[in-house]
Amino acid sequence: MATALASLLPKPLYSAPVEEEEEVEVVQPTLALAPRAVIPPYGQRSGWRPLKADDFGDGGAYPECHIAQYPNEMGKKKTAAGNTLALQVDSEGNVRYDVIATQGHREGVRVQSQFKDLVPLAQRTDLSETERQMELPTDDEIAATAERTKAALEKLVNGKIKAAQPKHVPDSQGQSQFIRYTPVQQSGNGLKQRIIKMSEVVEDPLEPPRFKHKKVPRGPPSPPPPVLRSPPRKATAEEQKAWMIPPSISNWKNNKGFTIPLDKRLAADGRGLQDIHINDNFAKLSEALYVADRHAREEVRQRALMQQKLAQKEKESKEENLRLLAQRARQDRVAPSGSRAESAAAGGSGAGRAGLGLADYGSEESEEESEREEEEEEDEEAAKVRDEMRREKRQQRERELRMNNMGTEQRAKMLAREQNRDISEKIALGLAKPSVSKESMLDQRLFNRDALPSQFADEDAYNLYDRPLFHGSTAAAAIYKRGNLGAGNDESFGGGTEEGITEALENDRFGLGAPKNGFQGAGDQEVREGPVQFEKDTGDVFGVDQFLESATRGTKRGLEAEGSDSRKRRQIDRADERED
């Protein structure tokens, strides 16, 4: 069908031959699109504008055209040479847009500027099989290239290393030249000819260059090649994030003094970058420790419980034992008293409560018998009390004796013990409790004493102390007592001898002995044993109470007063007399 159509149609004027439209630098016949200028004949030039040089056709201006004309470019202002390129087409009629890329290059430079340069070689239609071959250069080619390059480069190298070659080392001797010189104008003197020796001025090879080396500015770079790749894709947000490199922030330097947020600083620190990895074994260890601790605590608790039980049991057994003992003792006591009661009952006398009760129960006794019993009981009581007192006295004496024999330290200890301040014994017994907190060493004896505020009086009462300082202590007594007074000491009163006494009296400069004549009323003052005790004066000093009492009683003044009373009575009497 197509062939039939082709046969019908006229043959194309330019049958496209199998041509090679390969590299652009291959010189193609290019056609200028601008048509040839046509000059209208004379008389038909109205409205025609001759602008180009062609319009004038080697001639002058057209006077009938009323526009500015520049035949042969005469009178036209010279402007800079334009770099506008003429539009060109290739042999197939395609506009060659890449002329702009190819122009301005040296000879032999190829510019890839078309789409076909992106097409793989095997798929290009404009190349023949031979052009697709990539055969290695032949030896001849290689040799020729090497020869050519070597020649070119040798020239360059020779130029470069000229300075290093010792060609220009000047002759120190100086190549001198002798010239015979015959002056044209012969002067009067007889010298017709002169021989001149000409030698070059010796140059210092180390002399710095006399002329300044001027740098030649670089020529314009070759035009940029057409870019045969797609423009770079814009980085996506993820890519940007992936490439984000945090600014380096030093912890030590901030020369510009920027304000850096704390989080940035921390980020720069790299603290966040390294994730803290804790070994599992730590967790295991702590778990094991916890379990062991639990176990130990449990065991301790069990043991404590068991010990407590044991102790309780022991205590119970002890108590039982004690109770048994007590019972036995009671029974023992009961047994003799019972026997005594029996005996008393038998002998007509009752003693002991049990016996008394028993005796009370079913026996009628005579009055005298009971009286006798009462007397006997009173005697017994008195004897018991006496015995008790005696024992106490003896104990006290013994203690005093012991105390006298004790050293001071021992005595202080004893004193402290008496005052309930000694805890050494408690410590020894394990009863003392150490203060728990070490920060505040407080006297624990002051804790939980509810009596403390009540011992202080009201705020307006000025007793600062709740009790006397040296109350009840021997030291207090010693303050207010005359030392060794009447203690039967040998040294007091001069040892009791006559000389001693007289001596003491003589030496008694201050009359410290018993006052011969003291203050009035001082004699009957009792000897003080402590600080002066003031008594509250309850008497009505200013008579206020009396006044108030009288005011509340509401009696008349005159009736009360004795003197005025008589006067009034006299007046009353006189009035009575007059009436009578």
Place this chain on the structure above:
Amino acid sequence: MATATEGQLPPLSGLLASSSRRTAAIFASSSVTPFSDELSSRAKLAVKISSEYEAVRELPIGLRQQQGPQAPKQVKAIEGPPPETTRLIEAAAGTTAPQAALTLAPTSNQTPLHRALSVRKQQREVKPDYHPQWRLSRVISGHLGWVRSVAVEPGNKWFATGAGDRVIKIWDLASGELKISLTGHISTVRGLAVSPRHPYLFSCGEDKMVKCWDLEANKVIRHYHGHLSGIYALALHPTLDLLVTSGRDASARLWDMRTKAQIHVLSGHSATVGSLLTAPVDPQVITGSMDSTVKLWDITAGKAMMTLTHHKKSVRALAMSPAEFSFVSGSAGGNNIKKFKLPGGELVHTCKGHEAIINAMSVNSDGVQFSGGDNGSLTFWDYKTGLPFQHMDDIPQPGSLDAEAGVFCSTFDMTGTRLITGGADKTIKIYAERTQ
């Protein structure tokens, strides 16, 4: 009655059998041949064939060329029409063959579209060569820093590596034993090359130094002074005594080996020039830069002949094939390895399948192309077609981090049977083809 029909129909097979028997009995006597008109059926077939299959009677020119001169194979009709019909069809084909009036347009007046289609078809058919798989055969640990450069001696006896520990070490290629350590650089050694015509080893480093070592005395005999910043690549001219170095000062410098003179500064890149190639004919120097361009240089003029702007990211690796006049360049990202034809610099193809930052590339004469990524991924390609045939992962040596699986440099040995790579795990790894 109703109940009988309702219950079940009489069996049909018996009825059919009786009917057929009766028919056979009726027509058994009369021997009438079945209706068959040879001529009419042939005409019918011919019409049918020409209307339906005439358009595809002949292969397109491209396919025919591809298939070669031999005739198309006979189609075997396994379950086709009955033999009579087949015979008729063959006969019809035989009769219609001489009629050339209805055949398609000959090759002379093919349309461009047709041609393009045929070419595309052709291209699709290119098959890669077979290459055996590669495997890790040896790991050499001896450097104390990243191994950044490797070079094999032309005699294939030993190879040299330069590393971040500032030492160049020379190893025996066969046994992997250390032969000597050369110290002299004061920063990472980034480029190494052994001259095939001199007993010289050239090295460059990030300390801006290019050193020429005399391997007979193991001493530095020359310095090439001029780089303004660290030097990242070094290459020797294959035929001339020239040395090319390139680095962080966005320039490549061409040195005369003997006089130490800097012949050219190949400036034009706008970023670090990280890779270099040299060729015996123009373009004699090819540079790949971090400004994502590849430039082909004319070293007689010291100017760029061409700029290839196909890559999207910095070009970190270049490799030239020893078997054909082309080179590959590798950069970061996907579709990042591109093969270019020389000397024109036409794009040959793009190798797809190695999504990484390509740090090292090598090609051997068997057409095996290697690319090593910054993340330790290794890919082996068929150089002809650009199809990968093996993907591997670099295994960092024990005691190193996962991040240290990276390949920085690679080279095939002179025979092309072993691949030497240097990596971020401070080891040199030697890969070899797997043998059956």
